[in-house]
Amino acid sequence: xxxxxxxxxxxxxxxxxxxxxxxxxxxxxxxxxxxxxxxxxxxxxxxxxxxxxxxxxxxxxxxxxxxxxxxxxxxxxxxxxxxxxxxxxxxxxxxxxxxxxxxxxxxxxxxxxxxxxxxxxxxxxxxxxxxxxxxxxxxxxxxxxxxxxxxxxxxxxxxxxxxxxxxxxxxxxxxxxxxxxxxxxxxxxxxxxxxxxxxxxxxxxxxxxxxxxxxxxxxxxxxxxxxxxxxxxxxxxxxxxxxxxxxxxxxxxxxxxxxxxxxxxxxxxxxxxxxxxxxxxxxxxxxxxxxxxxxxxxxxxxxxxxxxxxxxxxxxxxxxxxxxxxxxxxxxxxxxxxxxxxxxxxxxxxxxxxx
Amino acid sequence: xxxxxxxxxxxxxxxxxxxxxxxxxxxxxxxxxxxxxxxxxxxxxxxxxxxxxxxxxxxxxxxxxxxxxxxxxxxxxxxxxxxxxxxxxxxxxxxxxxxxxxxxxxxxxxxxxxxxxxxxxxxxxxxxxxxxxxxxxxxxxxxxxxxxxxxxxxxxxxxxxxxxxxxxxxxxxxxxxxxxxxxxxxxxxxxxxxxxxxxxxxxxxxxxxxxxxxxxxxxxxxxxxxxxxxxxxxxxxxxxxxxxxxxxxxxxxxxxxxxxxxxxxxxxxxxxxxxxxxxxxxxxxxxxxxxxxx
Numbered sequence: 067x068x069x070x071x072x073x074x075x076x077x078x079x080x081x082x083x084x085x086x087x088x089x090x091x092x093x094x095x096x097x098x099x100x101x102x103x104x105x106x107x108x109x110x111x112x113x114x115x116x117x118x119x120x121x122x123x124x125x126x127x128x129x130x131x132x133x134x135x136x137x138x139x140x141x142x143x144x145x146x147x148x149x150x151x152x153x154x155x156x157x158x159x160x161x162x163x164x165x166x167x168x169x170x171x172x173x174x175x176x177x178x179x180x181x182x183x184x185x186x187x188x189x190x191x192x193x194x195x196x197x198x199x200x201x202x203x204x205x206x207x208x209x210x211x212x213x214x215x216x217x218x219x220x221x222x223x224x225x226x227x228x229x230x231x232x233x234x235x236x237x238x239x240x241x242x243x244x245x246x247x248x249x250x251x252x253x254x255x256x257x258x259x260x261x262x263x264x265x266x267x268x269x270x271x272x273x274x275x276x277x278x279x280x281x282x283x284x285x286x287x288x289x290x291x292x293x294x295x296x297x298x299x300x301x302x303x304x305x306x307x308x309x310x311x312x313x314x315x316x317x318x319x320x321x322x323x324x325x326x327x328x329x330x331x332x333x334x335x336x337x338x339x340x341x342x343x344x345x346x347x348x349x350x351x352x353x354x355x356x357x358x359x360x361x362x363x364x365x366x367x368x369x370x371x372x373x374x375x376x377x378x379x380x381x382x383x384x385x386x387x388x389x390x391x392x393x394x395x396x397x398x399x400x401x402x403x404x405x406x407x408x409x410x411x412x413x414x415x416x417x418x419x420x421x
Numbered sequence: 422x423x424x425x426x427x428x429x430x431x432x433x434x435x436x437x438x439x440x441x442x443x444x445x446x447x448x449x450x451x452x453x454x455x456x457x458x459x460x461x462x463x464x465x466x467x468x469x470x471x472x473x474x475x476x477x478x479x480x481x482x483x484x485x486x487x488x489x490x491x492x493x494x495x496x497x498x499x500x501x502x503x504x505x506x507x508x509x510x511x512x513x514x515x516x517x518x519x520x521x522x523x524x525x526x527x528x529x530x531x532x533x534x535x536x537x538x539x540x541x542x543x544x545x546x547x548x549x550x551x552x553x554x555x556x557x558x559x560x561x562x563x564x565x566x567x568x569x570x571x572x573x574x575x576x577x578x579x580x581x582x583x584x585x586x587x588x589x590x591x592x593x594x595x596x597x598x599x600x601x602x603x604x605x606x607x608x609x610x611x612x613x614x615x616x617x618x619x620x621x622x623x624x625x626x627x628x629x630x631x632x633x634x635x636x637x638x639x640x641x642x643x644x645x646x647x648x649x650x651x652x653x654x655x656x657x658x659x660x661x662x663x664x665x666x667x668x669x670x671x672x673x674x675x676x677x678x679x680x681x682x683x684x685x686x687x688x689x690x691x692x693x694x695x696x697x698x699x700x701x702x703x704x705x706x707x708x709x710x711x712x713x714x715x
Contacts, residue, residue, distance in 0.1 A: 160521065211707050214460065214520045218659040222703050225652055226696045233690055339652050343462065343528045350525055380540065386532030390511065393518075393526050 122264055126257045134260050135328075140368045141267045142324045147348040147360035148274060149317035154346070155354035156278055157310040158290030162217035163224030164318055164345055166204070169337030171197040171319025173231060173238060176247050176332045181237070186250045190323045197319020198312050200227070205311035209304040212293075221339060228337040243333025253327050263324050270320055275357065277313060286310050347389055353399030362401055427564050432681045438570035440677025441577030442636050447654040447661070447669040448584055449628025455664020455714040456597045456621040459512065460520060462527040464629050465651030466534035467500050471633020472642045473538055474499045476547045479637075486552035493634050500630025501623045503534075508622040513615060516604075535647065544644050551638040569638060576635070577670075580628070584666050587624075597621050601664060601714050653695075660702045662709030671710055675702070 126134050150164040171193040178189035204223045208216050231238045238244070252258035277283050289296045289303050297303050326332060335341060344367065352363030367385065374381035396403045450464045474496040475489075482488025507530060515526055550556065551569055558567040588594035596617050600607045608614045632650075640646070657676055661668025676695040683694035702710065 162524075207704060207707075214663070215708060217520075218655070218663075219703050219707055221652070222656055222659060222696070222699050225656065226693070226700050229693050229696045233693055235689070338648075340648060343524070346521075346525055347528065380536045382532040383536040386529040386536075389529035389532070390526060393515070393522055393529070397518075397522065 119268065126260055131256050134256050136368065136372055138256070138260050138263050138328050140365045141263045142321055142328060143348065143364035143368055144361040145267050145270055145324065146318060146321035147345050147352070147364045148271065148357075149314045149321060150345050151349045151354065151360045152274055152278065152317070153307075153310045153314040154349060155356075155359075156283065156290065157286045157307060157314075158293075159307050159310060160213055160217035161220065161311065161314065162346075163220045163339060163342045164314070165339070165341035166224035166227050166337055167197040167201055167315035167318035168322040168325070168341070169231065169332075169334075170200045170227065170315075171322025172326050172332045172336050173322075174319070175323045175326050176244055177237065179247055180244060186248075186253075190327070193323040193326075194316045194319035197322065198316035201312045201315025201318075202308070205308045205315075209308050209311070224337070224342070225339065228334060228339070231337055232334040238332075238334070241334055243331060243335075245331040247326060247330045247332075249327065249330055259328050262327055266320065266324060270317055274317060278357065282306070282309070347385070350389070350392060350399055353401035353403070353405075355398065356401035356405060359399050359401035363399065366400075429682075429685065430564055431566075432684055433678065434566060434570050434574075436678040436681030437674070438567075438573040438639075438677075439681065440673045441573040442632055442639075443650075443653060443657060443677055444577055444670050444673035445580050445628055445635065446632035446650055447657040447673055448580065448666050449625040449632070450654045451658040451661065451664055451666060451669045452584070452628070453622055453625035454658060456601045457512075457516065457618055458520070458601075459516075459523050459527065459622075460655070461625065462524055462651060463507075463530040463534055464527075464625070464654065465647030466531045466538070467504065467626050467629035468633040468636075468650055469538055469642075469644075469647040470503060470534065471496045471500045471630030472637045472646065473542045473547065473633075474630070475634035475637040476549050476642050477542070479549050486554070489549070489552045489555075489638070492549075492637075493631075496634040497627045497630030500633070501627045504623050504626025504629075505619065508619050512622065513618065516618065531647070531651075535644065539644055547642040549637040549642070555638070573635065580631070581666065581670050588666070593617065593620055598714070656696070656699045660699050660709055662711040662713045664714035665709070665711045668709055668711035675699075 122137075125137070129137075146164075146168050149167075150161055153159040153161045154164075174196040175189045175193035178184040178192055179186055184192075204220060207223065208220050211219055232241055234240065253262060278286075285296070285301055285306055289301065289306055293303050322336065325336070348363035348367050349360050350363065351366050352359030352361065366388075370385055370388075371381060374384050378384075392399065398406065446464070446468050450461060453459055453461050453464070475492040478492035478495055479488040482491065511530075512526070515523060518526075555569045555572050558565045560566070586594075588598055596607060596612055597620070600614055600617055600621075604614055607617075653676060657669055657672035659672075660675065661670070661672035675698055679694045679698050680691055683691035686694075
């Protein structure tokens, strides 16, 4: 399919019976502004991004080690949340057990280093590949189902992976996990790990941005908004969703590898379902349908955990309350709310009678 | 490998007893899922509250054996009260939302409830001694049979039967089954659906609390006991068919028995067997063994 074709696919899938709603997509019971996915970011966003990048590159020169470490954690978590948002927010796929791919990436890299004594770089490259393969395998079974059934089957398949890692003491270290994994020299310092994680995260985020703005990404969003219509106009819905899952698990695996590079340890908690729920929370906090939302969500969760847990043992209560408040009052997340709030006047007038 | 039949029998009994507790918890989850369409992630936390409440109540009675029986009745009521507050204050406003939001909402509840348990009971391990009549074991045909397992094996089917009677023979049950299929139509017929949903959620919480109170004498009660039960009961509900109580019973039996018999084959990987069985069942029948109520 050519790019032109896929663009038409997206547009025809979004058109509703009511011509007034042409500027909006009705999804999850929420009216959302329809944004053209084909267009790349406006120049001012590009400059802002570059300025932010420069600041992040210079940061280790000034900031104390602790902050460098925390920001590295935010990067890893943000990449994980963004990889989930790729299928969940943009693909509308109920990826309920995304942590599996994170954990598989981390465990693969670790086991290749400790068991087979592979060079770290090769192991790091293998982690995401194995994660993507796991995604293909799990996704292949799951895409036959939709919504809650999809999510439940994925939880079942993912839990099998978790329980194996949890009990296979000889190889995975069981519930203790593996610690003090040998790393190349420059990853041993926090600054080195910071730069490594920064570079990989930026590359991955850029790749995800390109994927989401490609014809494939547009089709994925069209499927999210109207799967029946996409099916009717000849899009292979399951195939697109499966590819989306594989891509998301690949980037989830990258996040897992980065976790190993930073923490030099793995444990079954990385594969556990509760972590998957936490990633979902990050996506919700930041905003499902925004590209950068999950970064914000990950930063909020990590910062909350770091700051609030210094003062109280009950920081998860704060997270729970924030989460419930968001579900009640800001179901589109912080970024979704901001986009709605600060979007240009013209399109607001355009909405006119639709409320 | 030589397998001693008495070992098999005792493992089978352990597995069946475990299955009964799993069934009671999963039945509550599947009931709430069937009627309200809420995948309640906080169900495990409610179970944990039930176990801790049972501990506190038996503890308050000291050596008096009546304490356990009173705990068995009141602990589920405590959990039901918590559930009623949650439902009326928060959940009742969210039924129109889709599953993803409901899962996240109940996850938020789980985070808060777990911290509340930590606040009230602390992070120590607790235990409950069953009354003398249920303690220890008796011998039958040379097998040592733990009394508590027999008690669970009687109670489990009783719960299943009363759930069946509730949903088939009472007005509330019939309305809630109708509401599971088409809640708007039930409302149009002039029935106050809101209170039916509240009742259904409270029944789910009662079952979670009962499961917690029943598990209390068999294990050490601690923070984190919610995490495995919630994943196990979600899987049981899925292989049974969402919302199907009898499916939950079959699922729980498969889960509990395969784990204890797995001990015979590969002790280290015994816990892996039920998960593998769940996956096999779901690959063959992705929508569960029995029909979902929707």
